[in-house]
Amino acid sequence: MPNAPLINPTQEVRFAVVMYGGLSLCIYMNGVAQEMLNLVRATAPAGDAPPGGRLRARAKSDLRGTELVYRKLGQMLQRGKPTKPLSEIDAEPDSPILTRFIVDVISGTSAGGINGVFLAK
16 A cells, blocks of 8 residues: 555554533534544554554545644654654655554533544544
């Protein structure tokens, strides 16, 4: 699969998200929920690994907007080593994803709870 990097994480960055507030905050919270989804999708596996194979991420052509930025960030950051330079990532678009971004907990009240449910779905 062209432009589909291997997922070879050296670390995971895990988030616990709390969304709170009333109906007036619903619009801004939806934007936050969408960004969290983009962050996770950028470094998530495209599906199950084939038998004897390795996990691969979605192809770069399937990413849009900020997902492209989060993908590069996942390729640059690695545990215990210096950050890979952006020029190296741009030269090798299929370089492996070294950091996975994961949302563990989503909670909230009122419209924040509703947005949390939709993000979890």
